[in-house]
Amino acid sequence: MKKKTVSFVFLILVSFHAFSQHPYILKIHFNDPQNQSLSIGEAYWPGKPYHAATIYNNSGSPEKGVYTFRGTVLYPTAIRIFQPSKTTVFNKLIFIDSGSQEITILKKENSYEVESNTPVENERRSFLKQMDVHTMDDQLNGERFLEYVKKHPRSYIALFALINQASNFPYPEIFKKVEAAFDKQIKDTKSFQYYLSVFDPKLNHPVDSLALGKSSDGTEINLSSFRDKDYVLLDFWASWCAPCRASVPELKKLYKKYHQKGLEIISVGSSLSDFKGDWSKASQKDGLNRWVSIFSEPPYPAGKDIGIKYGVTGIPTTILIDKKGEIIGRYESDLPALEKQLKKIFQ
Numbered sequence: 427m428k429k430k431t432v433s434f435v436f437l438i439l440v441s442f443h444a445f446s447q448h449p450y451i452l453k454i455h456f457n458d459p460q461n462q463s464l465s466i467g468e469a470y471w472p473g474k475p476y477h478a479a480t481i482y483n484n485s486g487s488p489e490k491g492v493y494t495f496r497g498t499v500l501y502p503t504a505i506r507i508f509q510p511s512k513t514t515v516f517n518k519l520i521f522i523d524s525g526s527q528e529i530t531i532l533k534k535e536n537s538y539e540v541e542s543n544t545p546v547e548n549e550r551r552s553f554l555k556q557m558d559v560h561t562m563d564d565q566l567n568g569e570r571f572l573e574y575v576k577k578h579p580r581s582y583i584a585l586f587a588l589i590n591q592a593s594n595f596p597y598p599e600i601f602k603k604v605e606a607a608f609d610k611q612i613k614d615t616k617s618f619q620y621y622l623s624v625f626d627p628k629l630n631h632p633v634d635s636l637a638l639g640k641s642s643d644g645t646e647i648n649l650s651s652f653r654d655k656d657y658v659l660l661d662f663w664a665s666w667c668a669p670c671r672a673s674v675p676e677l678k679k680l681y682k683k684y685h686q687k688g689l690e691i692i693s694v695g696s697s698l699s700d701f702k703g704d705w706s707k708a709s710q711k712d713g714l715n716r717w718v719s720i721f722s723e724p725p726y727p728a729g730k731d732i733g734i735k736y737g738v739t740g741i742p743t744t745i746l747i748d749k750k751g752e753i754i755g756r757y758e759s760d761l762p763a764l765e766k767q768l769k770k771i772f773q
Contacts, residue, residue: 447480447498448524454507455530457491461509464493469504469519469586469734478503478617479522499524501615502546502582504562506734507531508698517698517733519562521546521583546583553583561740562590565756568600572607579609589621593736595753638692638732641720646727647692649751656688657771659764660745662738663693664700665708669759670742674712676761680768681717687772690717696733697723699741 454464465485468478481497499522508517518540520529529542550562556574557566566587575584588604605622612618638647652658661677663670681691693714695705702721709719722732736745736753744764746755757764 447500449498450496450522450524451526452495452522453526453528454493454495455491455528456488456493458533461488463487464507464509466495466505466507469506478615479505481505503617504586507540517696521550521586549581549583553581553587557587561758562587563738563740563743563756563758565595566591568598568604572600572604575604575607579607580611582612584608585612585615585617585621589617592621595756638694638720638722638727641718647718647720648727649747652690656749657684657690657768658747659689659691660736660747661691661693662696662733662736662741662743662745664695664741665704666700667741671708671712673742673759673761674714676765678713678716680761680765684768684772689768689772693717693719694732695719695721696731697721698731698733 452466456464463485466481467484468481478500479497480499481495483495483497486493486495502521502523504519504521506517506519518531518538520540520542521544523544523546527542527544527546529540529544529547532539532541553574554560554562557564557570559566571584571587571591575581578584584604585608588601592601608618638649641647649658659680663673665671677691681689685691693709695702695709702723705721709715720732726732738745740758742759744757744761745753746757746764746767748754755764755767
């Protein structure tokens with residue numbers, strides 16, 4: 427029975443045989459009395475000419491706790507839901523398709539969770555389960571990923587996973603095999619062509635010159651400023667995030683232990699997930715002034731929010747970058763794994 431269900435889901439997802447615009451209606455149920463507005467936007471390239479979606483109304487107010495968004499899509503695509511007002515803050519990634527779809531956002535203590543039963547979201551959950559990872563941002567096992575694409579060569583979930591993997595991890599040789607395993611329907615998409623134009627394995631696109639943002643004293647910060655350091659750890663956090671704040675003492679220990687050996691830490695806050703005043707107060711209270719702290723907000727020196735640039739969809743997230751500017755590790759609420767990696771590097 428389970429096999430039939432997955433097959434049915436997949437057939438729905440590959441129903442587009444021509445890349446014409448298809449209308450969608452997205453209804454988001456979110457009953458939070460403090461919340462007055464929600465916004466949505468494409469997840470991977472806002473402002474770029476590779477849009478798979480057209481969003482007619484990218485923000486709105488609730489009507490009986492329901493936010494309604496309309497637009498068109500060329501094919502199933504990833505979007506982000508975020509809260510632009512100064513009440514609650516979050517940033518969630520989901521996939522949408524043509525037709526009418528409904529999701530629910532549930533507030534649970536200091537976090538927000540998305541519940542949905544749309545075919546494209548069901549495939550995303552199935553994909554994550556088969557890859558044995560928690561989020562689209564986790565590093566995938568290359569051979570397992572290849573087998574999935576061979577079985578589902580028209581999977582848009584796999585297409586966006588490939589883009590995300592190449593954005594966040596060193597370009598492994600297995601990617602060429604994954605590329606070749608996709609059906610022509612996927613290879614003809616603007617998204618796939620964008621991927622080919624950006625992630626050339628011969629160039630490997632190091633990010634050491636990438637502008638990050640401004641530090642608390644207004645200084646423009648980019649990774650090339652840290653060429654004298656062998657490794658840079660980007661720590662994405664927010665003032666309201668209890669696990670983020672709880673991890674600070676451990677980060678301080680790691681900094682004290684490895685800073686002189688070549689480790690730098692850059693703490694990153696964002697206007698998409700926090701308020702600058704709260705972030706600044708929390709930074710001072712937690713003693714983050716011993717390393718660089720930046721707050722990502724418009725106008726973005728890197729063209730978009732730095733968290734979106736690095737594919738961050740949840741916090742706390744730490745990303746380890748080597749001297750070449752290549753990402754060699756990503757850790758979500760897993761400081762023991764980070765510590766193990768640093769110990770291996772510096773021993």
